[in-house]
Amino acid sequence: MKLFVIGCFVVLMVEGVFGKGVLKRDVNEKALKKDEDVYGELNEQDTDLQKDQEDYYDEAEVSDNQPLDNGARRTSVKLDLLSKPETFVQMIGETVRLPCSVSSKDALEVIRVWSKNSNPIFQGDINIKNKHNYLLLPNGTLQVVLEDAEDFGTYSCTLLLSDSERPEVEHKIIQKTSANITALYSNNKMNVFETDDSATLTCEVTGYPRPTVSWYKDNDKLADGESLTIQRVKPKHAGAYRCFADNKIGKPAHQHINIYVNHKPLIQVDKYIVNSDHESDAELICDVSAYPAATVNWQKDGETIVSNEPKIKLERRRNNERNVLIIKDLNEKDFGKYSCVAWNSLGKETKDVNLVKTPVVRKFEKNQSNESTKDVILQWKVESKQPISMHELQYRKQGETNWKTISPDVTDAENDVYLIKHTLKNLEPGLYETRARSKNGHGWSEYSKTVPFEGVLAKHGAHHSKPKHNKKENRLQESSLDIPAQHRSEELVPVGESTSSSTSLTSSLILVLLTVLTLRQ
The missing domain is CATH 2.60.40.10 (Immunoglobulins)
Incomplete structure (x- = not known):
């Protein structure tokens, strides 16, 4: 009996195995029907599973590869446009890279459309304009070699994600241009003003970056800005005004305008x-x-x-x-x-x-003081075609009547000009005045104009007003300042004694002195 059961089981297993093989090789209808009667439920599940798998692959194939009406492809990866709008200020001959980065590195198939001034130049990796100075880099960056003025403008990168999703970033390439003055004028068309009029000069400029504008008169800088206003015009304001514009690109621009004041x-x-x-x-x-x-x-x-x-x-x-x-x-x-x-x-x-033959004394040029020596050095020049035989210097305190007279040494001239330098020693504090004259073969010159100067001790006098201190006392004060605050009491009070005991000892000494004085009296 056991052998019979085992045999039946073997037969059934063989039939099952060979039955599936017959199905796969398209066996006759009778054998197929027999297998379905025995294993129909299992075969039905297998058929449904296969159908599900076929449906899945068909759907995925449509989702990934079927193009949309606008040429974009659907993607299951969420994308964000990372690049922000930028402005590039460049010159012809330079290279610019315009970024168009996305958030996912896996989104390699995203289609970018690059445009210049709203005209497409790249669709994906296709160079629509076929310009050799445009190059699309692997990361979506557009490289532009600036060959001429037409390469400057607005460039935009658009991602074609779907009908409704088209994020875009816009960049500008602006040409660097040197400063240029386009107009220079005043508020009075004739540039002629009356005394106390208000005059405004305007200098209009172009250039990128924006030039800075400065105003000059007789090489002296007056102000910055495109306009210069003189509130109340005087004759001294007449003359040439220069507008200077510079943006560090090429040579600065400059022009001048003359204004006139009736006087x-x-x-x-x-x-x-x-x-x-x-x-x-x-x-x-x-x-x-x-x-x-x-x-x-x-x-x-x-x-x-x-x-x-x-x-x-x-x-x-x-x-x-x-x-x-x-x-x-x-x-x-x-x-x-x-x-x-x-x-x-x-x-x-x-x-x-x-027009004279006698010497001419020019103005005093220097007034130097030496605090360490309490001296004042005076210096002036004298012109004379004929040789100088004598100089005379006079000085006095301001307010005094009498002059003190000195005869400085005569030195050699250079091109008929004599340089005289004299030192006044140990002057008292106060304000002084001086004058000079010189003599040649035709006589004495006139005295020069009176020139004020200050005695050096005017500064030293302030020191004398300060109270004097004993040198030993000063040294003690200076040394005590070198002692840190937390240690000063320890340095000044003997070891083993407190501050209060020191005070008590001092009081006792004072009492003893008072007693001695009383007894003497």
């Missing part, structure tokens, strides 16, 4: 006394400013001097503002007082210049 002539004379000698030459100079322009001439003894070369020559220099009278081969009658006379429709001005 009567103003005369400036550098040397009111001019030294020369017989058979030498002399130049007399006066600078005249006026608007409208002034008429200028030189006069001597009330008579107008006319050009009579080679003896007399009249010149105009520095935009006709400098008026020069040149006299050659001087004789005795050429020395004396000359007048520079200027006039226009608004008034007249006159300034005198003396």
